[in-house]
Amino acid sequence: MMRWLCRLASTRLTLFGMVFLAIGAGLSYDNPADISVWVLAGPLLLLALNLFAAILTQPGINRRPGLLMFHIGLLSICAMAAIGRLTFYEARVEVSQNSAFDVAAVDEISQGVFHQGELSQVRFVQQGYTVEYRPGLVRGITRSYLQVSDGRGGWLSQVVGDDTPLIIDGYRFYTTFNKGFAAILTWTPGQGEAITGILHMPSYPLFDYKQANSWTPPGSSEEIKFWLRLDTGMDREADWLLDVRNTDALLVVNNGEQRLELQPGQTANLPGGQLRYEALSSWMGYKIFYDPTLKWLFIAAMLTVLGLCLHYWDKFKHQSMTMIKDKQK
Amino acid sequence: MNSVFAELPWMWAGLFAYAIATLLAFRNVWQVGASDVAVLPNRQAEGNILLALVCGVLLIALALAVRWDRLGHGPFVNLFELLMSQLFSLGLIYSIVYWRVPDLRASAVVVMPLIWVLGTWILFMDPVDSRFPPTYHNNWLWAHVGFGKIFLSFSLVAAGLAGVILLRAIPCFTRYFAHMSDAALDQLAWRFMMLTLVFDSLMLIAGAVWAQDAWGRYWSWDALETSSFMTWLSIGAGIHVRLTYNIPTRLGALVILAIFFLAFTTYFGAPYYSEAAHKGVI
Known part of the structure; x- marks a missing residue:
């Protein structure tokens, strides 16, 4: 057993592992889809075993406290990174203004096989947001205003954005460039209950030129097309603040037969029911990230350097x- | 004078001071080599080199301050600012090391031309204004950049010492560095490589924390991350080889220069390779 451990602790094996890891890192550049995770996991596993064996068998390591701490730290980083990949969670979600975060709306989910978080327990309500733009439509500071549950039935105000995520139960919600406007609509069918919903338009100002979407009323086969004619005050040559409170929007409705322009509060009679444009609203796109090892990874890395x-x-x-000073040799 | 270029005269003056320091460094080494008897380096001349270096650092600091005041943010965004701030930090840290560790002063003949690679480069660059990305309003940026500058500076010092070791191996240059030994230079150079590993590690940690805050991931294998990881790995492998196998001094010097080249490429090559080197820039 000891002989095998000594072989596994070989310093040549360390060098091989490092070379393979460097190759793996090069292959992983820009996360290509066709490259297996094993180009990194393989060399890391080899180095972790090599390191573990070296810690057990090499007096040069295990009898020097600093070097021992460094090697255990490296081993811990490998372990944390592996646990992180097994338990992580990543997704995206769009949250409408004055609406609560809804786990059912989460999209583009990617998660580790052992992820056991409880995203459904996350409670916050999206309020408005503002984004500063500089000349040339260069995006500046984003401020997203939230009401976050305090867990005791109350709500706390919080502002997040850019490098300040919302963190609840380990889940981190990052604002993204993906945000835009929405129309709050009420559909009253000829028979039945009225329904109110929010229709998200494409990201703004990225898709300034096509603020359009469509919707098919329940029980109908006729698709209704919507177009928001926005007046946001956008000035490409000057500083500008994107804020739904400073925005006016006319809703253009087209059901194939007629084209109508609605101001907020106006109603249109369409085949099958009535459509009321209640108000202009907005939505913010968030990136969700969860990794329970983040704090421990940081501690392990700092202990490694220490x-x-x-x-x-x-x-x-x-x-x-004296060796430094032997200039006369 | 056009206010847009207000920082340039200070920067040119700083580069001129660096040029004087470079010429004095060569002159000092030449005087040692020209003597028929073994002589020690002239401390007075070394004092003049240090004075020129410090003048250069102060003038470039002034240039940075003028630009900072004009744009309202630090030199963190475009390549012109990166080069300018590196000219400052490399000069500053090398000045301190030059002052405190007399044994490495001969390395100025290697270090100063390397600094001048950046100096020449910046002279050909347009000092375009930059816009500060929102994700750069983060305290970890300071830690990341600060550790990175110390890392590259120590790597430069090690490369300078490695350069002297290799110059000593060329017969026509040996007498210019006769007052030193390969062993002493080698030991000093690897000490700086060890410090390089510490500060490179700290730079990566601070950068990862910043990236987690800024972009919601601590590591994503973008151009800079991939290149900086390879640099860290090469420093680790280099120290591992040096300590484990006790490789010949000249081979060790080549390893140090190769690592410095990789670090240099990471700093100044990756931004060319990928426009989105750090995604907050766009």
Whole structure:
């Protein structure tokens, strides 16, 4: 057993592992879809085993506290990264203004096989948002205003955006460039209950030129096309603040037979029912990220560097300076 | 004077001071080599080199301050700013090391031309204004950039010492560095490589925390991340080889220069390779 461990702790194996890891890193550039995760996981596993065996068998490592801390730290980073990949969760979601986050609306989900978080427990309500733009439509600071459940029946105000995510139960919600306007519509069919919903338009100002969407009323086969004619005050040559409160929007409705223009609060009679344009609203797109190892990964990385510093301190302290000063040799 | 270019005269003056430091460094080494008897380097001349270096650092600091005041943000965004801030930080840290560690002063003949690679490069660049991305309003950016600058500076010092080791191996240059030994230079160079590993690690950690805040992921194998990971790995492998196999001094010097080249490419090559090197820029 010891003989095998000693072989596994070989310093040559470390070098091979490092070379393979470098190749794996090069192949992983830009996360190509056709490259297996094993180009990284394989060398990392090899290096982790090599490191583990070295810690157990090499007195040069396990009898030097700093070096031992450094190597255990490296091993911990590998372990944390692996656990992180098994338990992570990533997704995207659009949340409408004055609406609560709805786990059913989450899209583009990617998660580790052992992910056990409870995203459905997350409670927050999206309010408005503002985005500063500089000349040339260069995006500046994003502020998204939220009401977050305090867990005791109350709500707390919170502003998130750019590098300040909303963090609830380990889930991190990041604002994205993907945000836009929406129309709140009420459909009253000829018979039955009225329904109110929010129709999201494409991302703004990215798709400024096509703020359009369509909807088919329940029980009908006729698709209704909508177009928001926005007046946001956008000025490409000057500073500008994107804010739904400063925006007017006319809703153009087209059901194939007629074209109508509605102001907020106006109603249109369409085949099969009445459509009321209640108000202009907005939506914010969030990236959701969850990785329970983040804090531990950071601690492990810092301990690794601390171990390295301790080792160098000890090494430099004990080294004779005479070798540095032997200029006359 | 056009206010847009208000920082340029200060930067040119700083580069001129660096040029004087470079010429003095060569002159000092030449005087040591020209003597028929073994002589130690002239401390007075070394003092003049340090003075020129410090003047260069102060003038470039002034140029940075003028630009910072004009644009309202630090030199973090485009390549012109990156080069300008590196000219400052490399000069500053090398000045401190030059002052505190007399044994490495001969390395100025290698280090100063390397700094001048950046100096020449920036002279051909348009000092275009940059816009500060919203994700750069983060304190971890400072830690990331700060550790990165120390990392590259120590790597430069190690490369300078490695360059002297290799110059000593060329017969016609040996007498210019006769007052030093390969062993002493080698030991000093690898000490700086060890410090390089510490600060490179800290730079990666701070960068990962910033990336997590800014873009919702701590690592994504973009151009800079891939290249900087390879640099970190090469430093680790280099130190591992040096300590485990006790490789010949000259081979060790080549390894150090190769690592410095990789670090240099990471800093100044990756932004060319990928426009979205750090995605907050766009």
